[in-house]
Amino acid sequence: MGCRERSDKRGLLRVVLTGGSCIPDLRGTLPGRGAYLHPVSACLEQAVRRRAFNRAFRGPGPFDIADLREHVERMEQADQAAP
Ligand SMILES: [Zn+2]
Numbered sequence: 073m074g075c076r077e078r079s080d081k082r083g084l085l086r087v088v089l090t091g092g093s094c095i096p097d098l099r100g101t102l103p104g105r106g107a108y109l110h111p112v113s114a115c116l117e118q119a120v121r122r123r124a125f126n127r128a129f130r131g132p133g134p135f136d137i138a139d140l141r142e143h144v145e146r147m148e149q150a151d152q153a154a155p
Pocket of ligand 1 (some may be wrong): 073075077109110115
């Protein structure tokens with residue numbers, strides 16, 4: 073949802089809105105409307121700039137993305153550490 077890049081689902085992270093916070097749905101089991109994002113900061117920041125969360129979750133926001141951002145950054149670091 074951040075960028076227009078098409079990708080197979082393996083590369084996408086599901087995000088749900090809970091009490092005004094965007095949180096990563098790691099097991100794909102959380103209820104509610106989901107948005108899909110590449111788990112990279114560039115994609116997340118682009119989604120924020122384009123207000124993609126407002127569209128995805130049909131609300132004016134603002135949405136708290138602190139947890140989501142932290143998670144994405146951790147995933148990026150793990151990716152870079154992997155061979
Ligand atoms: Zn993307």
